[in-house]
Amino acid sequence: MTLFLIIAAVLWGIGWVTGAPTRARWAMIGVLYLAVVLAKAVLPVGHPIQLTLGASLGEWLLLGGFAVIVIGYRFGLRALKARVTKSEPRAPAAPDMEITRNMRHILLREIGGPGQKKLKEAKVLVIGAGGLGAPVLEYLAASGVGTIGVIDPDVVEITNLQRQVIHRDEDIGRPKVFSAMDAMTAQNPYVKVRPYHRTFDAETVDLLDDYDLILDGTDNFDTRYLVNAACVAKGKPLISAAITQWEGQISTYKAHEGGPCYECVFPERPAPGMVPTCAEAGVAAPLPGVLGTMMAMEALKEITGAGQGLMGRLMIYDALYAETRTIKIKKRHDCPVCGS
Numbered sequence: 001m002t003l004f005l006i007i008a009a010v011l012w013g014i015g016w017v018t019g020a021p022t023r024a025r026w027a028m029i030g031v032l033y034l035a036v037v038l039a040k041a042v043l044p045v046g047h048p049i050q051l052t053l054g055a056s057l058g059e060w061l062l063l064g065g066f067a068v069i070v071i072g073y074r075f076g077l078r079a080l081k082a083r084v085t086k087s088e089p090r091a092p093a094a095p096d097m098e099i100t101r102n103m104r105h106i107l108l109r110e111i112g113g114p115g116q117k118k119l120k121e122a123k124v125l126v127i128g129a130g131g132l133g134a135p136v137l138e139y140l141a142a143s144g145v146g147t148i149g150v151i152d153p154d155v156v157e158i159t160n161l162q163r164q165v166i167h168r169d170e171d172i173g174r175p176k177v178f179s180a181m182d183a184m185t186a187q188n189p190y191v192k193v194r195p196y197h198r199t200f201d202a203e204t205v206d207l208l209d210d211y212d213l214i215l216d217g218t219d220n221f222d223t224r225y226l227v228n229a230a231c232v233a234k235g236k237p238l239i240s241a242a243i244t245q246w247e248g249q250i251s252t253y254k255a256h257e258g259g260p261c262y263e264c265v266f267p268e269r270p271a272p273g274m275v276p277t278c279a280e281a282g283v284a285a286p287l288p289g290v291l292g293t294m295m296a297m298e299a300l301k302e303i304t305g306a307g308q309g310l311m312g313r314l315m316i317y318d319a320l321y322a323e324t325r326t327i328k329i330k331k332r333h334d335c336p337v338c339g340s
Helices: 002-018 022-042 048-053 057-087 097-101 112-121 133-143 158-162 176-187 205-210 221-234 286-304
Strands: 123-127 147-151 192-196 213-216 238-244 247-253 313-318 323-328
Touching: 112 286, 123 133, 123 205, 133 147, 133 176, 133 286, 147 176, 147 205, 176 192, 205 221, 213 221, 213 286, 221 238, 238 286, 247 286, 286 313
Parallel strands: 123 147, 123 213, 147 192, 213 238
Antiparallel strands: 238 247, 247 313, 313 323
């Protein structure tokens, strides 16, 4: 029997070295055992192999029977364990990671689960991925707005990086919409971003049809008037802001609900040179962050219905003297865009 044990150990070692499954190793030892039993049963008494194997046929059969009992017991325990595990109630599923991500919103009474669901189902178009668009896009993505469109024809320039925090130094030369998309999806992989590397003009106004809410962060009056006219025509709410040097302003325009439109408040373009651009007059770096974040906040309120929005009010922020004032604005019945 000593020889049998040695051969069995060698077979097990070979199986371990070659990476053979445990079941295959036991099978080899089983074949060896059957060969021993067969030799004890067939060969005559006194044969050299008989003498080498030692023990009688009965003892070998007794050993085999004991092994069968042990194997049967183990299989029985395994089957019983599987049956008990199957009958036990399953542990609760791991919490949805998207729900966990937005839990601070869900805890707010004014938003809660229904409000977060509205954000998930909302489609928001942001016009401009520059100073105002950068914080707007970041916070819309962080807030869990389901679909975010961004349209902008420009590429990232080194002078943008002083205030357009969604872009990085390595993005210089890339279209802003793709740079912004990368940052947004890296921050929140659950949002869908639609980049449009083009100018918002008369040929692209139909993009508004695919969205529930429009945010205008552009820096020129021609585009602002065009966006406003398109939103009035299509019955879309518009949140618009503007900045220059140390000051900014923001309002929500919903002419389809009886509020004023942008042109009601600003019926005429300022004379050339009266309102210099950021490139001409400069701008404090955090200013677009302040106004852009306000735009994102008003968007969340507009989508969820929380609080009171800025329809009929224009908020003006003076960063240099840390002053904020709000003035009432009214619909003009002679407005060429939304008037009667």
